[in-house]
Amino acid sequence: MKYIWLIPLLPAIGAAVNGLVGVRYFSRRTAGAFACATMMLALGLSLLAFWELLGLPAEERAFDVVVADWFPSIPLQLHDGSVGTFRAPWGFRLDPLSGMMLLVVTGIGTLIHVYSTAYMADEPRGGVARFFSYLNLFCFFMLMLVLGNNFPVMFVGWEGVGLCSYLLIGYWYEKKSASDAGKKAFITNRVGDWGFILGVFLIFYTFGTLDLRDVQNAAALMPVETGHFGVLSAICLLLFVGATGKSAQIPLYVWLPDAMEGPTPVSALIHAATMVTAGVYMLGRNAVLFSHAPEVMTIVAVVGVLTALMAATIGLVQYDIKRVLAYSTVSQLGYMFTAMGVGAFSAGAFHLMTHAFFKALLFLGSGSVIHAMAGEQDMRRMGGLKKFMPVTFATMMIGTLAIAGIPPFAGFFSKDEILFRAFLQNKVIWSLAVVTALMTAFYMFRLMYMTFYGGYRGPAWEGADHGHGVAHGHVDAHADAGTGHAGTQDDHGHGHGHGPWHGPHESPAAMTYPLWALAVGAVVAGFLGIPAAILPSGSAIEHFLEPSFTAQEVRLQPDGTPLSGVRLQADQATRPPAGAERAAAAGHEEGEHQVSRAGEIGLMAFSVLIAVAGILAARRLYVTKPEISEGLAERFAGAHRVLSNKYYVDELYDATAISGTKSAARRLWTVDRQVVDGAVNGTGWVTLFSSWVSGLSDKHVVDGAVNAVGWTAEESSYWFRRLQTGLVQNYALLMLFGVAAFVGLYLIVR
């Protein structure tokens, strides 16, 4: 476990090698194999570390490794006027929550790397290396996020995955929509990050530390802010703003559906299994903080369930196979936040894990379908693919059953746990969540029926008998659209350039094996969380994760001593209230909302019933009586339009925030040129003008005066000059006049 820092480092090396060398020199196969190898090594190390973690007693399952200083110590004032020390090392922590997440990231990451070697096989050579470089880089950042033991290191991962998401969404950068979507994802995430970093600043200001565990311990000592909105609530709210960005919750969810512009393995890894769950994970990491801010918890739960509901309704009417899955992801993330909001942290984390399996499976399956259809993503042009690609169908069906919540698939256990906790906490939230569950089952089976059942509606291919797709078009909700497009090669795809298309086909082994692996996960992952109502020993995963959500925790150092004396004290100080803490965090079993075991099983049965109802409805609308769905769409044309257009939220943001910013920018630019710079230029002009005036006055007044003197002298000299005749007689005469004048004057004066 001392070497857990190697786990993120391995994919980083892979990214660096592929990015610096591979782009130029590696063949497709080498690039892919290298990337996969680093991930497999990371997975091996993770399993090893996790095994060691399991070997420890439950209370000691935490392990810190500090690799190096990052932000060295700098004094900084805290809220109470004392001077704290701002510092953050490159520190990693393995504890149950990060351990679980570690396995999810490396495990699913590895599978998706393998899958990508086949999926991206038709890309140009350098492009493949670039793709794997980004994908590896993503895994590096995601592992940093997961393992970081303080907020800044977590933030490295947090922002870094955003960057990789940007790069991978915009992988086909020549496509405008792809680079737009990447930009949108990055900037929307930045809006969330605004909240997140302010939250981190407030954490430091309040607690004087940025270590995740120290913050939890310190928070545990503070009173629970029931009924008022104190500093903990402010922190939690700011962190939650960050989470809404990263995990695509209202109001910042808009980027995720667009992110489907990226290659499908990317959607599976980043936009379903790992990155988007970072917000949930972060909330789980700060469980103690959040459980001290019940007001914010309510906000979290409400936002979560509303997001779940809203995304599910949009998912009902989408035709792009990946968009359905995208909205389903938003919806499932909403579920996780609902769980966090009602205090069921381990249920949320559990759902995070099961969701990672079945949603990655569904995305990879859809990728397999898209691959088979040469880039086609519109479900109206699919249909009947069951017989062409049985493996994809079978595995996707497992994923669909899992997400719909049919026992014994994974989704059932995790979703049921959330519903149960929500039921205990708040009936309104519970009922909204149940409605969402119904819709989930419906739209997922709609996807399955439209894609795999009925007749083939896609474009014809060489040597195909054209009849069979359209002739059995009884399932075809949009027969006209289907035939209209038949035979035209679609331009929506990203151009798998493998010659003439030979019709839908099963994908190669590198793609189907990961599907099988994930399908197994989607079945068995749920067994970790079999609730106490069924299995007397109780949910294994809940017990396992619990220490991560409570303040009490013994940190084990490599040499077996705690990090510092201060921390030890903090630990001891934390101990007494920790018991209460645990009760608060681990759920409400002891609370007033005690429900009997029979009641719990009843709720379970009810949620299964709901799921089955959804499935049957989908079957009726899309298999047995397809005309009904047409009719419904027509009857509720208005509602249908609103849903198809995703409630016009994108348009709303566009009209307000985006164009507002843009026009502000343009106006300020005008102001800058005309007013601010105008003042500068004006000053210049004033100077120039006054110098011109000075020049004039210099020329005419000052110089005029000088010239006037000269002129006067000259003019007067003209007259005086006339006196100087040079004739002795004249001078004699003048002398005579002079003598006479003086004598006369003398006589008169005297």
Added chain:
Amino acid sequence: MSHYLSIILFTPLAGALLLLFVSKQNENAIRWIANVVAFIGFVISVPLWFWYNPQNPDFQFVERAPWIPSIGAEYFLGVDGFSTLLILLTTLMGIIAILSSWTAITERVKEYYVFLLVLQTGMLGAFMALDFLLFFLFWEVMLVPMYFLIGIWGSANRLYSAIKFFLYTLVGSVVMLLGILALYFYNQSVTGVYTFDITLFHKANIPVNMQWWIFLAFFFGFAIKVPMFPFHTWLPDAHTDAPTAGSVILAAVLLKMGTYGFIRFSLPILPEATHAFVPMMVLLSIIGIVYGALVALAQKDWKRLVAYSSVSHMALVMLGMFALNPVGITGSIFQQLNHGISTGALFLLVGIVYERRHTREISEYGGISKVMPVYAAVFLVMTMSSIGLPALNGFIGEFLILQGVFVASKIWAAFAASGVVLGAAYMLSLYQRTMFGKIENPKNENLLDLNGREFATFAPLLVLAVWMGLYPKPFLDRISPSVDHVIARVSPEYAKTASADCDPAVTPTVVATNAAAQFLSAAPCGPDGKPLDAVVDSPAMPRVVASPAMPRVGASPPMPQVVASPAMPVVGASPPMPEVVARPAMPGSRSTPTPASADSAAPGGRR
């Protein structure tokens, strides 16, 4: 060793002189010489990184010689951690700028390199000078070569931009000179000594109303250089029209003069005024952050966009500085280096496509990453560095600044952090518009990717960006003594234990004297806790130490200048300067008598 700084300082100038003897026609020889000189200039400055001792809070590598003795001006050089880093940045950007001009400049090659090298000396001098007049000299020396660089080798509107740059900065520096002179004469009126010694001013206690005026005078000089809103409009013009190397130097180094000035002069010399002006500075900074970012968003000219991003980033630097706490100022200094690296690189990047296409219109580009993949990768890293992606350098500065600002005020931080969002918006849309998409302009189809020389200009910047992002400790360690020095003046509540050991009162020589003693506050601490007397005992200083005691002894040795000074009419009558002593306790409350001071205050107790 004792002339180490002078060697660094005059190497570029020597190179410039050497170039004068090379025939104008021999362009390649000129290029080689300039590059070699700049490279040597960088290489000889590198030991500064290793030789500078961060444990020693004093100015190091001090060189002192009389310059204009009649007015007390000295040739006085010295560096602390902050200036060390800026000097290294300057020498590095110097070689990068010169290397980047190889093919870009084809006319008047000789003059071009001469100006660049002279500029280099000017910048280095400004960062090394510890004499205010010397600083001002170098400050002005920088202006002239830059003026010619823009005016001769610039693009379309170069004359307008060059004159605007020159006049604008000149106005600021004239006002700053007034401030310097006010400080000079005030100091003389109190101590009777004519000196421009900055280290002395750092210990001065100046009456608050006087601080105000001097602060304002400095503000004009430095704020124009930074540039702060609303004095920023010369910058986009100068950047846009300057040749690439000019823009790089301008962004990476020249702008730092303003922020350097604030941290080196305004804050420590004028602590009370600094506090008084915090609201104004913060307001202007926050406006600068948001305004600069928004205006950048509206740009259609690549270079102008980067220039406005510069305005926004430098405003963030200013904001961090005026948080007036260690984290904020550390971040502010660190961010200056980051800005030098990332914005310098962004200008280089523009320069490279400009050299190929001769246009800066963003709409002329698009899809470039197809034909120039290496270029696109470098651009991506620098974009990310510029928008503060964690694990790259920009993040460290941004995070520290915002954390510091947050402690000062949550509202400021909330506004400033919005700059982070906008920063991503304008940089990413620039990146998208130029690099992504299909190549629609046939002129872009055959653009050549970076060649070896061009890549060499980026390599050190890329390395630095990653290094500073992953392991900033060596940098932050070097910054920390400078920060402590400033903090001890502006926010004494953070004064560390180390400086408490050597509070001013401990040094009898200093406390024994009164009026002027107020100028000699906390003596710097040595590693052993004893005050280091390097400054006080240096050969040029006996006047200062001797003179303050005079008034106390009464009428005996009259000090004509002091008595004559209108600012101090009561020297003979009552020994201490009333306004000085009556002021609220300053850092370390120098006015409090301590045993040591009582001792030495006794008649004859003075040595």
